[in-house]
Amino acid sequence: MKELVPDHQGMILVLMFIVGNTLVFPLGGLAGPDIWLAFLTATVLALPIILAMARVRSLMQGSTFFVGFERVLGKWPSRILAFLYGGFAWRLACYVVSDVSNFIQTVALPTTPPVVIATFLALLMLWAAKEGVEVLARFAVMVGKVVLAVLAIIFVLLLSQVDLGEFQPVLYNGFKPVLRGAFQILDFPFLETVVLFWVFDCFGRRVSPYKVFLPGFLAASLVLLIMVSTSLAVVGADRYALYYYPVWTAVGRINVSTFLTRLEAIVGVTFAIGSFVKMAVALLAASRCFAYAFGFSDYRFVVTPLAMGVIAGSRWFITTVLEVDQSAVETHSPDEIMFQVVIPLVVWAFAELKAKNGKANGSSQAGGGEEV
Amino acid sequence: MKRVNLVRLTILTLICVLLAGCWDYIEIETLEFVFGLGVDRVTPEYIVILEMVKTSGGGQHAQVEPKVLSTSSGSVSSGGAALSNVAGLRAFWPHAYVFLMSEQVAREGILDAVEYIARSRQVRGTVWVFVTKDCTVEEVFKSKPPVANSVSEHLNAISLMQENISGFIPLQVWELNQDLTKEGISPVLPTIRLVHERGELVPVVEGTAVLKGDRMVGWLDGHESDILCLLKGVFERGFFVINTEVGEHGRFPITYEIVGNQVDIKPLVKDGRPAAAIKLTMQFGVEEVGRAPINFRDMQQTDSVEAQLATHFKDRIRELLHKVQVEFNADVLGIGQLFRRKQPEAWRHFGSDWDVYFPDLPVELEVRCQVVLTGLSSAPLRVRD
Amino acid sequence: MFFWKHTKKGEPQPRGLDDISPSLRTNLHWLKEDIFVHDQTIAYRGFKTSDPHPRECVLIYADNMVKHEYLSQFVLRPMMRSSLPKHLRGEELAHYAAERILESDGAEFITRYSEIGDKLMDGVGVILIDGCPVAVVVDAQGWAKRAVTEPPSESVVRGPRQGFSEDLGVNISLVRLRLSSPNFKTRFLHVGTQSKTRVAILYLDNVTSMELVEEVERRIKAIDIDAVLDSGYIQELIQDSPYSPFPTIGQTERPDVVAAKVLEGRVAVLVDGSPFALTMPYLLVEAFQANEDYYNHWITATFHRLVRYISFFVTTATPAIYIALISYHPQLIPTNLVISISAARKNVPFPGIVEVIAMGLVFEILREGGVRLPRPIGQAISIVGAIVLGDAAVSASLVSAPMIIVVGLTGVAGFVVPSLNDLAVLIRLSLVLLAAALGLYGFVFGVIAFLLLLSSMESFGVPYLSTMTTLVPQDLKDTVVRVPWWQMVLRPRYLASKDRQRLQGQAGRTDR
Structure with a gap:
């Protein structure tokens, strides 16, 4: 069963995956007023890995994902990798679910147990993951239009509150905080994009992976840069990192002639919808990886147990908003570097080698890849 | 297979809904809306005052009746909770308009009182903050504004109309938070006092409380607040009655209205010491000239008026600067912050000793005044017999 | 059957029991x-x-x-x-x-x-x-026929006033009058073991994709039912996503609409005895399109479309948002409003959620009561509903006045998009229940669920949201906006038409 996502829908899926869940958090707070620099640095640093992923997918063009992957790495290594990434994606799904449930608990429903919200989310993402990546991409476009429109409106309304002086002085504490902020942003959300690598089954053309990953990533980076900088300029560089949800706080200040006011709920709603895309993608990736790792061709039967696991996992990894902050904003664990940087680059190297050998030998394998 | 799952999913969701039990469900009519809150004393115990409104009357004739309750408690939030008990309804904070502190609280440090407001999910960042002068918070809440239903609504209306009322700088709690957090700026808060009006006490917002850190160090009156307003770049349509010399005819009181002001404060480093240059440009409209025989088509007369205005405001600004620099040593204009932003290297050097440098910070002052509007006529009514 | 048909003359077949005897x-x-x-x-x-x-x-x-x-x-x-x-x-x-x-x-x-x-x-x-x-x-057909009149379900201000009647022949002729091209084809099928109803498949030979026509024919042929009394039978028997409340086959009483859909590369199905033609594939956007959009100025049309989208949101979401706001997030309502709602609800004995569901039910009862009645009695019902139930209920403090406004707004907005009105009730109810459980976030979960449902649906191989999930400008020209005719050069991509060109270049306009 081939699931083919049109390029523009795939692009929006990438965009929503990166933007959705990140929106409200104090991204790059360590960089202080130099947050925009941190964003640019992170974008530049992330580009090679994004490009490497696109390149690998492009080299695999013609075969479905796992077939191509197996050809590059061999059967057992790719299964082991799939297993590891399945775990990584599943944990990501848990994180996102707990981000959302803790957010809702903090800002709106303090006495509702977060596990109830996690259950709702798990049921929905279970459904979404079962429908597959095509449906998910369509969903992402529908939702993406709404989310981007809301962000645009919020941006315009916030403009009157923006104090550009908050970005001064530039580099007061040197480049170190900028780098620290950039690594924060790289870790969450930029390089979490590796999960998306496992989600697309096949692409329309050889250039499609570039058309999906590159504009998607750059657009997401731009959207986040704008939103984050705006909210920093509104809440103040000194307070930005102290708030759990600076965008939420910033939007609370919008007041247009005492009528357009109290708009935070819009941010909350947008955040919940955007996050949903991310968690569904993560669950889908986890299911696909696990199903493949254990040698099943259809992943759908794994979805339900994994989704149920997410309910438990979301309460297990992170229990309160304090820890959300820790995990989302501060941690750099070695496993994240492994999953987000090292392995993608290694896979890329293997793929290049394979492609070169294939060309040199004129082997039927590579030739077979071209046809479809 | 797919259908069965859909059905299962729906059933599960339904069960979820039914089991969810609506933990945070409230009925809106059981809420008592807190419009204003205040703290009269922090030590030894907090005295918390709430102005709540009671709604009644059903659909067609909704009535709102304010009630003032006060209690003493260990903190602001626990005081609020205790007052729910007194009121018999749940105190609901997010619709609060104002937060008041007494002079005593301000002098002892506002952080104790304001911290809850800044942190709380319940109280919004857009609450107006005031300091009461020569009266307690409770007295203010119990006064009778002539038009509005409640004192809080009255104060909210005044704050929104600041542009037209002048004499104070309104401040929302999130701005206060920022000013408290930032380096090199001292917060200022508007003050409330009570005046007698036909036998009733009416709250009036006028003047400014100047803070250093989070402690109040002194007052500015309404006129000084107007000047502060201009220097902070806050627009207000203040009316100034200034005795203006009109040619050889002598001095006449003429009323001017500000229609625009631009301020530019430049931090400078002179001879290794910090300094500042303030450039203020103002546009005026002439509201009333009374008996002054002045014709604004006459450029000479206009120039002379503009020069007199500039001198007048220069003097007033000097007075204000002297007060905040020498008397209070409170950087209300945020010159320190500007240093940090525009001259970070200099700030690295002076920053830690800003308190020492600020009182005798040399300030170059340039004031330009322009008359741009004179109503519908250029000259006063001519009276002939 | 309107033409001469010669039975094939061949060798005399051996006579069977069914053969007509010479005697x-x-x-x-x-x-x-x-x-x-x-x-x-x-x-x-x-x-x-x-x-x-x-x-x-x-x-x-x-x-x-x-x-x-x-x-x-x-x-x-x-x-x-x-x-x-x-x-x-x-x-x-x-x-x-x-x-x-x-x-x-x-x-x-x-x-x-x-x-x-x-x-x-x-x-x-x-x-x-x-x-x-x-x-x-x-x-010598001569049974009682209804005249060709303006269809009551789709009346227009500007546009042709002919509507289908129950007679298949007349109906086909009405469409043929509008597409007098030899490429306009009609295929006949008979459905129903008892009713033997004639069913016609209409399409344009040089535009419509043949796979689509074959697929429609295949699905209709596969129907094995005793009788087909209305096109609704066929609709339900051949549509995709049968469990979803959203329609995946369009219906119309107007020949001009059928002609327009066929011109876009769709297939229409007419059923003898039913004035409702079916068009397929059917996408969600079509519910928000009206034939008048194409007859009026494009700016007006775009505005009306916008109104329809907003109305659909209003009719499905208002009660849920209202419940979420008053029961979970009173902090998000502007202060003056929250005070008056609170005052209005002071003496009402029911919780908000009960009020919403009960009033919604009352509205549906009034609507259902009025819909099949002769017009004068129907009006009496609306008067009873509006004055007696609405006004008196507020005066008696049984319901709050804002609730009446919410229910009224919901009801009126529902009529703006008639083809989705019935299912709007369903969406509304589920959203209200979710909002009552988790406030705005419950509402959002409901919206996510419905969007997922819509994303997963297809109609004859075309994704249900096709034009809404595309970023290709050409495909967006007839969605929320209706661009001027001279810009709609191509037929919609998703229909995979044989001939995508609709307008020859910019020939439609010369003055510029």
């Missing part, structure tokens, strides 16, 4: 005692051709389904006044009669009893001639 007596016996036994609506008019060689004949028809004058004037009279030459034998008799005597415009030959049965119910006359094993069928 008139035997034939009548079979018909009266077996096929139409106890059926008194079938008339048998016996007569003889004139001298010199009178032959016994019978004209058979179903009472009230034929035009009696027509039969007597153009069938009976010529037959009785002329004579059949003596040398004619067997089939020749029938052919002679058809070619030389009968004055009706259609004549067909049939050789089986079962065919006689089928034909008679179409309102024809069947002539049996003694000695001839072939029956002549003459067209």
Whole structure:
């Protein structure tokens, strides 16, 4: 069963995956007023890995994902990798679910147990993951239009509150905080994009992976840069990192002639919808990886147990908003570097080698890849 | 297979809904809306005052009746909770308009009182903050504004109309938070006092409380607040009655209205010491000239008026600067912050000793005044017999 | 059947039980005692051709389904006044009669009893001639028909006022009038073991993708049901995502709409006896399009479309948002409003959620009560609903006034998008329940669920949200906006039409 996502829908899926869940958090707070620099640095640093992923997918063009992957790495290594990434994606799904449930608990429903919200989310993402990546991409476009429109409106309304002086002085504490902020942003959300690598089954053309990953990533980076900088300029560089949800706080200040006011709920709603895309993608990736790792061709039967696991996992990894902050904003664990940087680059190297050998030998394998 | 799952999913969701039990469900009519809150004393115990409104009357004739309750408690939030008990309804904070502190609280440090407001999910960042002068918070809440239903609504209306009322700088709690957090700026808060009006006490917002850190160090009156307003770049349509010399005819009181002001404060480093240059440009409209025989088509007369205005405001600004620099040593204009932003290297050097440098910070002052509007006529009514 | 059709002349087949016998007596016996036994609506008019060689004949028809004058004037009279030459034998008799005597415009030959049965119910006359094993069928359809009137369900201010009626032939002719091209094709099928309903598939040969036509035909052919009384049967039997409340097949009573859809590369299905044509594939955007959009100025049309989208949101979401706000997030309502809502609810004995559901139910009862009644009584019901239930309920503090506004707004907005109105109730109710459980976030979960449902749906292989999930400018030209005609150069991509060009370049406009 081939699931083919049109390029523009795939692009929006990438965009929503990166933007959705990140929106409200104090991204790059360590960089202080130099947050925009941190964003640019992170974008530049992330580009090679994004490009490497696109390149690998492009080299695999013609075969479905796992077939191509197996050809590059061999059967057992790719299964082991799939297993590891399945775990990584599943944990990501848990994180996102707990981000959302803790957010809702903090800002709106303090006495509702977060596990109830996690259950709702798990049921929905279970459904979404079962429908597959095509449906998910369509969903992402529908939702993406709404989310981007809301962000645009919020941006315009916030403009009157923006104090550009908050970005001064530039580099007061040197480049170190900028780098620290950039690594924060790289870790969450930029390089979490590796999960998306496992989600697309096949692409329309050889250039499609570039058309999906590159504009998607750059657009997401731009959207986040704008939103984050705006909210920093509104809440103040000194307070930005102290708030759990600076965008939420910033939007609370919008007041247009005492009528357009109290708009935070819009941010909350947008955040919940955007996050949903991310968690569904993560669950889908986890299911696909696990199903493949254990040698099943259809992943759908794994979805339900994994989704149920997410309910438990979301309460297990992170229990309160304090820890959300820790995990989302501060941690750099070695496993994240492994999953987000090292392995993608290694896979890329293997793929290049394979492609070169294939060309040199004129082997039927590579030739077979071209046809479809 | 797919259908069965859909059905299962729906059933599960339904069960979820039914089991969810609506933990945070409230009925809106059981809420008592807190419009204003205040703290009269922090030590030894907090005295918390709430102005709540009671709604009644059903659909067609909704009535709102304010009630003032006060209690003493260990903190602001626990005081609020205790007052729910007194009121018999749940105190609901997010619709609060104002937060008041007494002079005593301000002098002892506002952080104790304001911290809850800044942190709380319940109280919004857009609450107006005031300091009461020569009266307690409770007295203010119990006064009778002539038009509005409640004192809080009255104060909210005044704050929104600041542009037209002048004499104070309104401040929302999130701005206060920022000013408290930032380096090199001292917060200022508007003050409330009570005046007698036909036998009733009416709250009036006028003047400014100047803070250093989070402690109040002194007052500015309404006129000084107007000047502060201009220097902070806050627009207000203040009316100034200034005795203006009109040619050889002598001095006449003429009323001017500000229609625009631009301020530019430049931090400078002179001879290794910090300094500042303030450039203020103002546009005026002439509201009333009374008996002054002045014709604004006459450029000479206009120039002379503009020069007199500039001198007048220069003097007033000097007075204000002297007060905040020498008397209070409170950087209300945020010159320190500007240093940090525009001259970070200099700030690295002076920053830690800003308190020492600020009182005798040399300030170059340039004031330009322009008359741009004179109503519908250029000259006063001519009276002939 | 409107044309001459010659039965194939070949070697005489071995006679079976179903074959018409040359003997008139035997034939009548079979018909009266077996096929139409106890059926008194079938008339048998016996007569003889004139001298010199009178032959016994019978004209058979179903009472009230034929035009009696027509039969007597153009069938009976010529037959009785002329004579059949003596040398004619067997089939020749029938052919002679058809070619030389009968004055009706259609004549067909049939050789089986079962065919006689089928034909008679179409309102024809069947002539049996003694000695001839072939029956002549003459067209004389004349049952009661409704005139072509403006369809009540889709009236327009600007646009043609013709609507379909129950007669398939008339309906096809109404569409054909608008597409007088030889490329306009009609395929006929018969559905229903008892009803034998004629179903027509309409498409444009040079535009519509053949796979689509084949698929529609395949699905209709696969139907095995006793009777099809309305196109609704077919709709439900062949549509995709049958469990979803959203329609995946369009319906319309207007020939101009059918013509427009066919021109875009869709397939239309007309069913005999139903004034509702089906169009497929059907996408969600179509629910928000109206034929008037294309007749009015494009700016007006775009604005009206926007209103429709907003109305659909209002009708599905308002009660849920209201419940979420007053029960979970009173902090998000502007202060003045929250005070007046709170005051209005002071003496109401029911919790907000009960109020919403009860009032919603009352509205649906009033609507359902009024919908099938004659107009004057229907109005009485709305007056009772509005004044007695609405006003009095507020005065008696049974419901709060804001709730009446919410329910009223919801109801009125629902009528703006009529094709989705019925399912809007369902969406509304589920969203209200979710909002009552988790506030705005419950509402959002509901919205996510519905969006997922919509994303997963397809109609005849086309994703249900096609034009909404694309970023290709050409495909967005007829969605929320309706761009001017001169810019709609191409047909929609998702229909995979053979010929995508609609306008030849910018030929539509020369003045600029």
